[in-house]
Amino acid sequence: MRIHVLADSDTRWKWGAGLAVGLAPGSEVHAHMLRGRSTPTARQLAEVGITPASITEGTLAEFAAAPELAAADVVVLGTVGGATHSALHALAHRFRNSLHRPVVMTGYVGVVYEKMADGLLLRAGADVVLANSPFDRRRFRDVYAPLGIPESCIVQTALPFLDQRPYDMNRTHAEHPYTVCFAVQPSVPEDRNGRLYMLRRAISHARRRPGRDVLVKLRSRPGEATTHVEAHHYQVLAEQTGEPLPPNLHFVYGNMSETLDRTDLLVTVSSTAALESMHRGMPTAILSDLGVREIHGNHYFVGSGCVTDWTAIDEGAAPLAHESWTADQGIRSTDPFGELRHRIAELRRFPLPPISPYYTAESAPEYVATLLRRRGLNPDGSPGAGAATRSRGPMRRTSRRVLKVAYQFGVQRVAPKIQQWGGV
Structure with a gap:
């Protein structure tokens, strides 16, 4: 064909x-x-x-x-x-x-x-x-x-x-520490203050949890274009703060599926990456820190059971999506x-x-x-x-x-x- x-x-x-x-x-x-x-x-x-x-x-x-x-x-x-x-x-x-x-x-x-x-x-x-x-x-x-x-x-x-590769809830971390991946979006949130807040919370989580790896998964490199305009790139924001980053926080690019292979908890506002992690049966956190709002798209996930915040994640929250919700969303088909x-x-x-x-x-x-x-x-x-x-x-x-x-x-x-x- x-x-x-x-x-x-x-x-x-x-x-x-x-x-x-x-x-x-x-x-x-x-x-x-x-x-x-x-x-x-x-x-x-x-x-x-x-x-x-x-x-x-x-x-x-x-x-x-x-x-x-x-x-x-x-x-x-x-x-x-x-x-x-x-x-x-x-x-x-x-x-x-x-x-x-x-x-x-x-x-x-x-x-x-x-x-x-x-x-x-x-x-x-x-x-x-x-x-x-x-x-x-x-x-x-x-x-x-x-x-x-x-x-x-x-x-x-x-x-x-x-991806069809299921997440193993009982896997050990011999190859790498427990890994939290923050999947960013080019325009959610759109304003600089909101994006700076999200970046600082990811950095704070890395400092609070030194035994974890924290990945900031970026869609495009500075200067590259993607589906939506990214006015305030997270890596540029990190450079602008002038603060040293914790050694367990990393900016990563590349294929999302490969990043999920090493991830134990996916964190995002409303990225489609959440559907990828839920499809694998992986803990997924939909952030409500800036509100559950149509403009952010996280209202779509209200029924999933995964809406939470950075404070709860700092304290160990790792929600799993409700099976009835994932079935209606065409996940794990x-x-x-x-x-x-x-x-x-x-x-x-x-x-x-x-x-x-x-x-x-x-x-x-x-x-x-x-x-x-x-x-x-x-x-x-x-x-x-x-x-x-x-x-x-x-x-x-x-x-x-x-x-x-x-x-x-x-x-x-x-x-x-x-x-x-x-x-x-």
């Missing part, structure tokens, strides 16, 4: 590529990076650990016009809502007179805790809109059904990067891709109807025009007049060095996972 993934950040590439590998182990996966402020660097691509057959970078108009899409079986849109909706219009224009077109699939990289109706309607029109859990499926239906959007497009799966494989097979049996985004130039003229204009497209999805001049030439191929690094990471990290998913 030939699967093409459009992504606008390292996180969404990780989601889309993992989805492709989980859907069809051994498939031919092609990467298309949407050019913008959060286009992944070579390091970020390598850390994801999935080796694509090809990597290109370009504008949305260039992606939609790419000749290789004519032979694609599935296109995965791993982009923000506005870009996803624009891509649907661009693909609808591209394949408007075609007898064959690929199955178009999209979804969410993590928990859906804000702008749900807005995001869902921007994704409506894709053949498959993925719900990461039974909880999400119910909520998605509640939005689509009253508006006449076919519920058949909603397919339940799970986040593709949930035994066959996360079964329904998706069945639905894709159904869709590929017959010619697909034209792609029909929910918003059109007739139903929402100003909204559609604004969304598409920002991305170099006309209201009908065709390339805008200035698209060619704004672009820096044809879609660029990444260097051999980048592909070599990606290949090395793929062999070391992804091949075993593909074998596991494929039952090899």
